[in-house]
Amino acid sequence: MKGSLFRITQAAILALTISAGAAVAAGGHGHAGHAMPAASAPIGKAGDPARVTRSIDVDMSDAMRFTPASIEVKAGETVRLNVRNAGRIRHELVLGSDADLKAHYDMMMKDPGMRHEEAGAISLEGGKSGQIVWRFDRAGTLSFGCLEPGHYAAGMKGAISVL
Numbered sequence: 446m447k448g449s450l451f452r453i454t455q456a457a458i459l460a461l462t463i464s465a466g467a468a469v470a471a472g473g474h475g476h477a478g479h480a481m482p483a484a485s486a487p488i489g490k491a492g493d494p495a496r497v498t499r500s501i502d503v504d505m506s507d508a509m510r511f512t513p514a515s516i517e518v519k520a521g522e523t524v525r526l527n528v529r530n531a532g533r534i535r536h537e538l539v540l541g542s543d544a545d546l547k548a549h550y551d552m553m554m555k556d557p558g559m560r561h562e563e564a565g566a567i568s569l570e571g572g573k574s575g576q577i578v579w580r581f582d583r584a585g586t587l588s589f590g591c592l593e594p595g596h597y598a599a600g601m602k603g604a605i606s607v608l
């Protein structure tokens with residue numbers, strides 16, 4: 446009786462050790478690959494800079510705000526977002542559905558050093574500017590947010606209405 450209890454405890458400890466190791470490995474892999482959780486299909490895709498029909502300036506500030514936070518475009522438009530970090534700390538603009546941004550933000554909270562270089566995202570040091578060229582292929586709403594730890598939760602988010 447005592448012997449079997451011992452074996453069960455050992456098995457439980459072994460199982461815990463394995464699952465903890467697996468969680469660390471899975472997290473490391475996701476971060477290394479900068480995998481965007483794809484909870485839903487985003488609106489649009491990276492656009493061709495030669496086909497830009499409109500440029501929109503978007504400022505990011507240390508007050509945890511995007512200006513403007515609300516943008517309207519037309520379906521079919523290829524837009525250049527001129528993103529400027531007017532603050533002193535790093536900010537980023539990541540396009541995605543609310544669900545994707547939320548999931549991605551949760552990953553960022555666990556790994557603050559993560560940077561976003563994929564299409565539809567730009568990460569900028571204070572005072573720097575950059576751009577995202579995006580083709581909005583259908584009507585709907587696409588969100589954007591700064592996924593630096595604490596920023597998204599503080600309200601650093603906005604939405605693009607595609608009409």
Ligand SMILES: [Cu+2]
Nearest residue numbers: 536591593596
């Ligand atoms: Cu930010």
